[in-house]
Amino acid sequence: MGFSKKDYASDRRRSLEDLTKKADSLSAFFAGSITQDKKMPIENPALSRLLPAVLAMCVAVAASNILVQYPFQHFGLGEVLTYGAFTYPVAFLVNDLTNRRFGPAAARKVVYAGFVLGVVMSIWLATPRIAIASGTAFLLAQLMDITVFDRLRRKTWWKAPFAAAMFGSVLDTILFFSIAFAAGFAWIDRLTGMPDSSLTEPASFLGLGVPLWASLAFGDFFVKVIMGTLMLIPYGAILAIFAPALYAAGRATAE
Numbered sequence: 001m002g003f004s005k006k007d008y009a010s011d012r013r014r015s016l017e018d019l020t021k022k023a024d025s026l027s028a029f030f031a032g033s034i035t036q037d038k039k040m041p042i043e044n045p046a047l048s049r050l051l052p053a054v055l056a057m058c059v060a061v062a063a064s065n066i067l068v069q070y071p072f073q074h075f076g077l078g079e080v081l082t083y084g085a086f087t088y089p090v091a092f093l094v095n096d097l098t099n100r101r102f103g104p105a106a107a108r109k110v111v112y113a114g115f116v117l118g119v120v121m122s123i124w125l126a127t128p129r130i131a132i133a134s135g136t137a138f139l140l141a142q143l144m145d146i147t148v149f150d151r152l153r154r155k156t157w158w159k160a161p162f163a164a165a166m167f168g169s170v171l172d173t174i175l176f177f178s179i180a181f182a183a184g185f186a187w188i189d190r191l192t193g194m195p196d197s198s199l200t201e202p203a204s205f206l207g208l209g210v211p212l213w214a215s216l217a218f219g220d221f222f223v224k225v226i227m228g229t230l231m232l233i234p235y236g237a238i239l240a241i242f243a244p245a246l247y248a249a250g251r252a253t254a255e
Contacts (some may be wrong), residue, residue: 020215050110053098057091057114062121064088065134068176071216085223088172088238091138092165093231095145097238099159104150111142128192133179141172165228173221181213204218 068084071077091114099107115138122131145168152160179185181199189196203215210218 001234027195037228049177050098050102050106053110054113054117056094057110058117058121060087060090061114061118061138062092062125065118065122065126065130066121068134068180068220068224069130070178071220075143077219081219081223085220086227087210087228089165089169089231090144092145092161092228093235095142095148096161096164096235099146099149100153100239104146107149108143111139111146114142123226125191127194127197129182129185129188129197132188133176133185137172138177141168143170144168157236157239158232162228162232165231166225169221169224169228173217173224176219177213177217182211183218 064084064087066084067087068082070083072081072085095107095111098110115135118138119131119135122134125135145164148167149160149164152163179188181197183198183200186196186198189198199212199216201212202208202209203212203235
C-alpha cells in the first residue's frame with residue numbers, strides 16, 4: 001500500500017495537535033490558563049496533584065533546619081550567616097507556584113502538610129527547640145506569604161512572589177532566630193532536658209556589638225533577600241516556558 005503526501009500531511013497535523021495538547025497541559029499545570037488566572041484558580045485539586053509540592057516543601061524545610069545550625073565559615077562570615085539561608089527560600093518558591101496554579105486554599109494545604117512532616121523530620125534530625133522554632137516560623141511566614149501573594153496575584157508577574165517572599169522572610173527570620181537562639185527562650189531547652197543552645201555571646205555586626213543570634217539573624221535575612229530575588233529566575237522561567245501568554249501579559253503590565 002502506498003503512502004501519499006496527503007496521508008503524510010494528515011499524520012503531521014495530528015502530531016502537531018498532540019504536541020499542542022501536551023504543551024497546553026503542562027502550561028495549565030504550572031500556571032493555569034489566562035482565563036483561570038483572571039477568574040478563579042482551579043479549586044479542590046486531587047491530593048496526588050499536590051504531592052510533588054508537599055515533598056519539595058518537606059525537603060526544603062528539613063534541609064534548612066539542619067543547615068541553620070552550621071555557620072558559613074567562609075570570607076569571615078561565620079558570625080553573620082548560616083547555610084540554612086541558602087535553602088529556605090526554595091520553600092517560598094514552592095508555595096508561590098502552588099498558589100499561582102491552585103490558589104491560596106491549596107497552597108495552605110501544602111503548607112500544613114509541609115509543617116507537620118517538617119516538624120516530625122526536624123524532631124528526628126534537630127533539637128526540640130530548633131524544631132519548635134522552625135515550625136512556628138515556617139507556619140506563620142508561609143501563611144503570610146500566601147496572603148500577600150494572593151493580594152498581588154493580578155499585578156506584574158514578579159511583584160507577587162517578590163513581595164510575598166520579602167514579608168515572609170522578615171517574619172520567619174525574627175521568629176526562628178529569637179525562639180531558637182535568644183536567651184529568653186532557653187526555657188524550652190530546660191523543659192525538654194536539652195543543653196542550653198542560646199547564642200548570647202557578643203558578636204560584631206556593622207561595627208555594633210550584638211548577641212551572636214541577632215548577628216546571625218541579620219546575615220540570614222540579607223542572604224534571604226538575595227536568594228528570594230534569585231528565585232524569581234526559576235519562577236519567571238516556568239511562567240515563560242509553560243505559560244508564555246501569562247508571562248507576556250505580566251511584562252506588558254510592567255511596560
